[in-house]
Amino acid sequence: MNGTALAVFVALFVLVTVLGFVASRWRRANLDDLNEWGLGGRRFGTIVTWFLLGGDLYTAYTFVAVPAFVFGAGALGFFAMPYTVITYPFVFVVMPRLWSVSHKHGYVTAADFVRGRFDSGALALAVAVTGILATMPYIALQLVGIQVVLAAMGIEGDLPLLLAFGILAIYTYQSGLRAPALIAVVKDAIIYVTVIAAVLIIPAHLGGYGAVFAAVPHDKLILAPKQMSAYATLALGSALALFLYPHSVTGVLSSSGRAVIRRNTALLPAYSFLLGLIALLGYMAIAAKVSTSPAHAAGFARYGFNYAVPALFLDSFPSWFAGFAFAAIAIGALVPAAIMSIAAANLFTRNVYKEFLRPGCTAREESRVAKLASLIVKFGALAFILGLEKQYAIALQLLGGVWILQTFPAIVLGLYTRRLHRWALLAGWGAGMATGTWMGWTTSFKGAVYALHLGSHVLPAYTALWALIVNLVVAVAGSALLGAMRVSPGKDATEAADYGE
């Protein structure tokens, strides 16, 4: 066991735990109201939103998995770069509209908006269920991030993980979105210090960046021509999907205004730069030959390429700083896990419980149900990771990305047009979900790329985009058909001025 590293790690963990509980008194308000518990009262300004969204989107799993992907697959793993470059211009245009209409009508989730816009509880249920399904394995993977760094410090067994997650569950229950918002500030500070130290110190050990890239086999260094379409579509599909995830929507809606969102799209790329540097850690791990070191054999056997970064840190840093870096990853897991569970709880409460089980329940009951749901979601994820093979969580998270993009027509197109019919949107969603799942099944859920054969042509692309195309065709054709049959499109609760432009 690595005593020094562990001591630093535990000290930082205690610090954020205290912050998590103190958060309930921050900008004090009635936490028995879902607006306060689940959206922090929609009062977060530019800086808090920057930390919150940064902590929310760039998760511990990202920090472990992206370099692991680069370590294993080379250039293809870099699709995270174009992905984060193009997601923000898209968000700049689209998300202020969602904020405005949600502010006007008190929507807490994207499914609330769909409910109001299309007058359909069923379509809203589809959006909510998709969100919850996509979020659960994502939370589970945050735990993998914690597991890997605990293992790197020589901590075995499930108890420490259980303890960390138990504490997280309690302060999220008590403080709601305020807890991850406050912790995100600390988390980001130590992540930035870690990454900046890593990209300065490690290449110096290895003989500079030239030497790092020279150690990478040439076929990994750039993309093969047949990988290009996969690379571009993975980037585009992921960029369109990112802000459909419930935890992203929660981050957007908790901000105090449209300008906060718009400003943040120009400021959040600072994290993208960080992510690019983190991706390079995969190559540094190759250059440092961590996978051939006997000291790391057990870690690689158990955690695969995900062990590359922890191994690199152990080899390159003094143990106190390794502990600091591991704390960055573990705390980096707590922030998104908290926000994701809150977002999933909001969806369950608003679009399942209140819509179908207890219409007209009080605000107090609504908030209580959400708090309980956040506990259930977290322990569900925990049971998942302890009870099942990690591979299932990874496969489900990949599939989750495919699924969540199928809510694009109802949410994003819905922000611009009412021309699509509610039942056609529902049918399109079903067709997209089925197509994406079937394509995933044909590749044994191992990758997210499906090669379409058109005669003698083969076009590999991100499954989510193929599924979205099917989804859109069904939605558009179905809308034309239902329109011609004069099936009622329902009553739109919103009007053009609500979207704020």
Added chain:
Amino acid sequence: MRLRLRRAGRRHLWYLLLLVPFVGTLWVPFYDDAEPRVAGIPYFYWYQFLWIPLGALLTAIVYFATREPREPGR
């Protein structure tokens, strides 16, 4: 009314700038090469890194050009 529409239309022209990062990063043949290297870093990598500040800059330009004077929020 017509004046307001026209002003909104002009504002939306700025949004076209936001398409530039999509073209620059999604057309992979632009950058799928190891050469030229800069300080040992292959072209494929520094080109994509460059797009991060460029994308942020373009977004900032559009933000200032289309600022909503009475929008709520700080």
